[in-house]
Amino acid sequence: MGIRLLLLLASILTGLGCARVQVEPVRGVAASGRAYVETLKKVNEHALDESLAFSAHVLTLGDRTAPVLQATTDAMRKRIEDTAAAHAYFDAIGDYFEGLEALAQGDPGEATSKALEKTVDALNKDPVGLKLSDPKKAALSGFAGFVARQAHAAAVEKALRRDAEPVARHLALCEQQLDEEIRWVEGRISADRARTWKQKVEDPFLAGEKEGKALGKAWEDAWVEGVKAAPLVALLTQARKASRDMQTSWKKLLQGASDFEALQASLKTVKEGLDALKALKDAR
Amino acid sequence: MTPEAFAAFRKSVEDTFQSLYTIDVGSLSPEDRQRHQRLLSAAYLAVLAFENKAFGDLTASAKARLPDLAQRARALQDQLSGLKHASETLELVSSSLSVLTAIVKVLS
Numbered sequence: 001m002g003i004r005l006l007l008l009l010a011s012i013l014t015g016l017g018c019a020r021v022q023v024e025p026v027r028g029v030a031a032s033g034r035a036y037v038e039t040l041k042k043v044n045e046h047a048l049d050e051s052l053a054f055s056a057h058v059l060t061l062g063d064r065t066a067p068v069l070q071a072t073t074d075a076m077r078k079r080i081e082d083t084a085a086a087h088a089y090f091d092a093i094g095d096y097f098e099g100l101e102a103l104a105q106g107d108p109g110e111a112t113s114k115a116l117e118k119t120v121d122a123l124n125k126d127p128v129g130l131k132l133s134d135p136k137k138a139a140l141s142g143f144a145g146f147v148a149r150q151a152h153a154a155a156v157e158k159a160l161r162r163d164a165e166p167v168a169r170h171l172a173l174c175e176q177q178l179d180e181e182i183r184w185v186e187g188r189i190s191a192d193r194a195r196t197w198k199q200k201v202e203d204p205f206l207a208g209e210k211e212g213k214a215l216g217k218a219w220e221d222a223w224v225e226g227v228k229a230a231p232l233v234a235l236l237t238q239a240r241k242a243s244r245d246m247q248t249s250w251k252k253l254l255q256g257a258s259d260f261e262a263l264q265a266s267l268k269t270v271k272e273g274l275d276a277l278k279a280l281k282d283a284r
Numbered sequence: 285m286t287p288e289a290f291a292a293f294r295k296s297v298e299d300t301f302q303s304l305y306t307i308d309v310g311s312l313s314p315e316d317r318q319r320h321q322r323l324l325s326a327a328y329l330a331v332l333a334f335e336n337k338a339f340g341d342l343t344a345s346a347k348a349r350l351p352d353l354a355q356r357a358r359a360l361q362d363q364l365s366g367l368k369h370a371s372e373t374l375e376l377v378s379s380s381l382s383v384l385t386a387i388v389k390v391l392s
Contacts, residue, residue, distance in 0.1 A: 055332075061309070062325035071388070072325075075332040082336075131340030133287060184335060191302045198306045 025253050026104035026156060028260035033097025035267040036246050040090045040174060042274040043239050046232065047181035048083045052076055054188040082129065086177055092122040093170055096163070104156045113155065120163050123170040130173045143168045143254070151256025164254055171250060175243045182236045189230050197226045235273045242266050285350050287339045293354035294334040296361040297387065301327035304377060307370045316374055323377045326384040333391035346390050353390065356383045 055076055062068060099116035132140075143164040152160060200222040208215055242263065249263050285293075304324045309317055342350070360380045367373050377384075 051335075055328075058305075058324065058328045061305075061321065062328065063321045065325075068325045068329070071329050072332070075329070075336055078336055129336075129338040129341055131338065180335075180338075187298055187331070191305045194302055195306045199308050203308065 025152060025256050025258040026101055027258065028101075028264065029253065029258075030098040030101035032246075032249070032260040032264045032267070033094045035264050035271065036242070037090045037094035039239055039242060039267045039271045039274070040178060041087055042271055042278075043178055043181055043236065044083055044086055044090070046236075046274060046278070047184045048079060050185045050188050051079055054192075089125075089177075090174060092119060092125075093167070093174065095119045096123060096167060096170075100156070100159065100163075103159060104153060113159070116159055116163075120166055123163075123166045126173075130176055132169065132172055132176070136172060137169075140165055140168045140172060143251075146251055146254040148254065148256035160254055167250060168247065171243075171247045175240075175247065178240065178243050182240060185236060186233055189233055193226065193230065196222065201226050231273075232277055235270055235277065238266070238273070239270045242270055285347050285354065289354060290339045290342075290350070293350065293357060296354075296357045297327065297330045297334060297384070299361050300357070300364060300377065300384075301331050303364050303367075303373055307373065312370060312374075316371060319374050319378060320370075323374065323381065323384075326381055326388075327377070330384045330387040333388045337391040342391075349386075349390050353383055353386055356380060357387070 055072055059069065059072055096116070096119040099112065099119050103112050103116055144161050147157060147160045147164055149157075151157075201219065204213075204215060204219055207213065245263050245266065249259055252259055301324075304320065304327050307320060309320055312320055357380075360376065360383065363376055364373060367376065
């Protein structure tokens, strides 16, 4: 009887021990998911603001006809709608990660499982204008195979097997959207910088040589600014890296490892940098 | 047309826009200034059309029309890249204005 009791106790303790270890890989996933979503939204907002401000400027330089005004306004209104749709799409992954962590933290009830299933439905909805290429789809199709056996609590493992691919697909589409928005910003910053360089650095420099004119402090400042990298572009490069790291972290999570804390720190840096730039811009 | 060819096509249109955008309008004659305004708007609307249309959303008829436009846009960009004077840039882009307007129509 005593031995049986001891064996039973040992088995319960081992089980509890396993359960505690099983929670580990998922710990921090909800906070990382939120930080990820917030960063994506910040980039989204910057991309929209840059597009709007730049379009307004081009309207002042371009052909002042009704069709040009109409076409530019329509294109930007569409962008505002698409940006709002992208915000909702980004939120879905934050909701999913929160549900997953709740499931892992000892809430394997029917309600939690159902709520998690619902968030997966939202992940499966295609966002506006985003589609993965066939090779990318093929690369993601075997994601369920990465789920390690017995590295997670049973309910979590079951959810991960079901959701591995939709989540990977969603993260890949978020990255695609992020890349597109970064391209909007980079293209406009590049055009502005090329224009400033030509008009404030190159032209006066070459004209000054011919005419023997002094260049002055304004020219020196323009040259320094032109040589340095644009701060927003540097931050967007970090955001792009964080988005790729997010996909790697998801794969590691499936395999039973976790590096979400490091990712969370890097996302926080990007978000704070974007906030600081926005504050600086608003103050001007 | 492949996604890569579509991306290269888009880049050549963005570069054409940038060539126009960097021109110092203060240095232009009144006629060239008007021409610049027309071309700048056409090129920017083409850039916006690319931004608002993903390759995956193109119709079959759009895909069929794009290779010819892509070739012409690439040829324009190749010629533009060596030019130094604003008047030459304007002359060259004027000759391809129909390409820019066709891009907007096909991608809309």
